[in-house]
Amino acid sequence: MPQRHFLLYKPYGYLSQFTSEFEREQRKKRFLGELHDFPVGTMAIGRLDEHSEGLLLLTTDGQTSAQVRSKDIExxxxxxxxxxxxxxxxxxxxxxxxxxxxxxxxxxxxxxxxxxxxxxxxxxxxxxxxxxxxxxxxxxxxxxxxxxxxxxxxxxxxxxxxxxxxxxxxxGEITLSDLQPGEVREVSELLPAAALAE
Structure with missing residues (x-):
């Protein structure tokens, strides 16, 4: 099954996760799954805190996640x-x-x-x-x-x-571009193949 990758403009007030182990947080907080029907196994690459906004990358591929989180990526x-x-x-x-x-x-x-x-x-x-x-x-x-x-x-x-x-x-090279808060865009890759091979 091919890996899938997404760009998200995380709005203010959302946690960068899909669920919480804390029942009270699960009831009172807002999660990424409310914004889009992501496939099973999707993970956020890094986090933005609840009060921060902007570009959040998501993927089903652990290798891509590790590469994006590396210190080589601005x-x-x-x-x-x-x-x-x-x-x-x-x-x-x-x-x-x-x-x-x-x-x-x-x-x-x-x-x-x-x-x-x-x-x-x-x-x-x-x-x-x-x-x-x-x-x-x-x-x-x-x-x-x-x-x-x-x-x-x-x-x-x-x-x-x-x-x-x-x-x-x-x-890295990915920008918010014209994404609006809460908008999700699926992309074919998050990093050039050459970067993943390094």
Missing amino acids: KEYYAQVDGLITDEAVAQLQEGVEIGLRDVRYQTLPCQVRRLVEAPALPPRGRSIRSDRHGPTSWVSIIVTEGKFRQVRKMTAAAGFPTLRLVRVRI
């Missing part, structure tokens, strides 16, 4: 942060910052960060971010090759600019 995020982010904060993020991972401290790897001059043209989020009267916000692009738990949110907070909205816009 993941790009647009983060709306609280305040007007400074050049110093951008440089700090580029060099790597110390974040907490459970009971340990972790130094993030150097990454690519740039301030976005204008807010990106993204679909509105299901829930409002906050009122403008609470002060200005700004947007940054952050490209990482690692994927620690809530890493980008923790990075911007460590630099003094907490994330208000987080959208993953690219994984």
